Amino acid sequence: MPQRQYVIDEMISAKAIAARIEAVARDISTHFADTDKLVVVGLLRGSFVFIADLVREIDLPVEVDFLEASSYGDDTTSSREVRILKDLRGKIEGRDVLVVEDIVDTGHTLTHVLHMLGGRKPRRLAVCALLDKPARREVEMNADWIGFEIPDEFVVGYGIDFAQRNRNLPYIGKVRFTGDEA
Ligand code: IMP
Secondary structure (H helix, E strand, O other), X not given: OOOEEEXXXXXXXXXXXXXXXXXXXXXXXXXXXXXXXXXXXXXXXXXXXXXXHHHHHOOOOEEEEEEEEOOEOOOOOEOOOOOEEEOOOOOOOOOEEEEEEEEEOOOHHXXXXXXXXXXXXXXXXXXXXXXXXXXXXXXXXXXOXXXXXXXXXXXXXXXXXXXXXXXXXXXXXXXXXXXXXX
């Protein structure tokens, strides 16, 4: 498949991400201080780096589970249809659940996932997203914790991909197309 040429400009450094995660994790630990165990649910695949760093800063007993919902294809536009590709392994009824997402964009993915998980009667259900693009929102969706609010730019790195590339960058970078088709 032809791949558009692009360069990546650093937007949020690895150091800034680490500092912000420490602060957010502290707040989450305080919020759920009375829990017996927090079920941290990572939305695959974009949250895999974020969840790894976040759980190591959360000062509570945690269990980690993963859910995969379809959102983007190999393109920079969001599809509206949300499908669950991989469900949780564990039950969440009566449990404290924190859903961890990489980016809240149009809001469709999280709205769908929260509706589905809410139906399983967790004790508490909260959301932590690394990035928020409020300018792109199509349905009302507010995460309880946000790492960074960003403008309407396509970003990669720190687990986030463009057509499955660039997930391994240690920072968040913005994609700048240089015009040519390869
Ligand atoms: P939403 O359903 O439109 O909120 O889409 C959320 C999902 O779209 C995120 O979990 C990402 O996987 C993907 N996404 C949104 N913005 C970007 C981006 O800038 N880069 C890469 N993926 C993105």
